[in-house]
Amino acid sequence: MECDCNSLNDAFMIGHDNSTDSSSSPIVSVIIPTLNEAELLPGLLADLAIIVSDGGSLDETAALARTGGARVVHARQGRGPQLNAGAAEARSDWLCFLHADVRVPAEARCHLERVLEDQRVQAAVWRLAIDAEGWWYRVVELGAKVRDRLGGLPYGDQGLLIRCSFFEELGGFPDYPVMEDVALSRAIQRNGTLTRLPSPLLVSARRWKKEGPARNYARNIGLISAYLAGVSPHTLARWYPNHSP
Numbered sequence: 600m601e602c603d604c605n606s607l608n609d610a611f612m613i614g615h616d617n618s619t620d621s622s623s624s625p626i627v628s629v630i631i632p633t634l635n636e637a638e639l640l641p642g643l644l645a646d647l648a649i650i651v652s653d654g655g656s657l658d659e660t661a662a663l664a665r666t667g668g669a670r671v672v673h674a675r676q677g678r679g680p681q682l683n684a685g686a687a688e689a690r691s692d693w694l695c696f697l698h699a700d701v702r703v704p705a706e707a708r709c710h711l712e713r714v715l716e717d718q719r720v721q722a723a724v725w726r727l728a729i730d731a732e733g734w735w736y737r738v739v740e741l742g743a744k745v746r747d748r749l750g751g752l753p754y755g756d757q758g759l760l761i762r763c764s765f766f767e768e769l770g771g772f773p774d775y776p777v778m779e780d781v782a783l784s785r786a787i788q789r790n791g792t793l794t795r796l797p798s799p800l801l802v803s804a805r806r807w808k809k810e811g812p813a814r815n816y817a818r819n820i821g822l823i824s825a826y827l828a829g830v831s832p833h834t835l836a837r838w839y840p841n842h843s844p
Contacts, residue, residue: 627693627715627760630685631669632678636660636699639803643699644669651699652685660699678755679772679779686763686771694766696759700803702730703758707798714760714794722761722787723794724753731804735812742816747795751788752823755780756802765791775832777839781823782832 629649633640637658643649644667651664654676664671674684686694693715697703703711707725714720727743729736747753759780769786772779787793807815822835 627695627711628686628689628691629695629697630682630689631697631699632674632681632685633660633664633699634676637663639700639805640664641667642702643697649697650685650688652681652688654681677774677776679775682779683771683774686766689763692763694759694761694763696755696761697800698756698758698802700805701756701758702801704798704801707796707800710796710798711760714796720762720794721765721791722759723796724757724759724784725796726799727754727757728799728801729804729807730801731808733812735816736804736807739807739812739816746823751785751793752781753784753793753795756800758800759783761787773832776836777822778826778832778835781826 631640631643631649631651632654633651633656634654635656635658637656637660640651640660640663644664649664649669651661651669651671652674653661653664653671654674661671661673670688672684672688674681682696686696695711710725711723714723724747727740729740743754743757747757753759765787769783769790771783773782775782784793810818818838822838826832826835
C-alpha cells in the first residue's frame with residue numbers, strides 16, 4: 600500500500616496538545632510511558648510530537664522529553680497507570696500509545712494519518728519489526744505475527760491507536776504493571792474491531808540483546824500463557840527484573 604505522506608509533519612504537529620482553546624484541539628495525542636529512557640527517547644521525539652508519562656525516571660528522560668518538545672506528566676510507576684495518566688491529559692479525538700524504544704518510520708506515520716480519516720476504524724495496531732540483523736529476530740517477528748493474527752494478542756510494542764471515546768467507553772487500561780496491553784486489546788476485540796495496519800513499527804533490539812533472543816522469547820511465551828491461565832499481572836511483574844515501561 601502506497602501513501603501520500605506530504606502532510607505528515609502537519610499531522611503530527613497537532614499532537615503537541617498544548618492548546619487551551621477547545622476549538623483548536625489536536626486530532627491525535629501520542630502517549631509514551633517512560634522509566635529511565637534517556638538513551639532511546641530522543642529518537643522517538645524526532646518522529647512525533649508526544650505526551651510523556653514518566654514513572655519516576657532517575658536519568659534525564661523527563662528533561663530530554665521537554666527539550667524535544669514533548670509535554671511531560673508524572674504518574675505512579677507501572678505501564679497501566681502511566682498510560683492512563685497520559686491519556687487523562689490529552690485533549691484529542693484519537694490517542695496513540697507507544698513504547699519509548701520504538702521508532703515510527705514514514706510509512707507507519709502515513710498509515711496512521713489514513714486511519715484518522717477513516718470513520719470505520721475504532722482502534723488499530725502496527726506490525727512488529729525489530730531493529731537488528733539476524734535470523735532469530737525474524738523468528739520473533741514471525742511469532743508476533745502469528746500470535747496477533749491467530750490469537751488476537753498484539754503486544755504494546757506494536758503500538759495502539761484508538762478513538763478517545765472508545766478508550767473511555769472501555770474504561771482505559773487496567774491498573775496493571777504488565778499485560779495491560781493484552782487486556783485492553785482483548786477488550787477492544789470483545790466490544791468492537793481492531794484494525795491491523797500493514798506497516799511496521801521499528802522496535803529496539805535492546806531487550807533481546809540483553810537477555811538473548813531465545814531466552815526472551817521463551818519467557819514471553821511463559822508470561823502470556825500464565826496470564827491467560829489466570830495468574831495476576833502483579834505476580835507476573837516479578838518476572839521482569841528492573842521492569843521498565
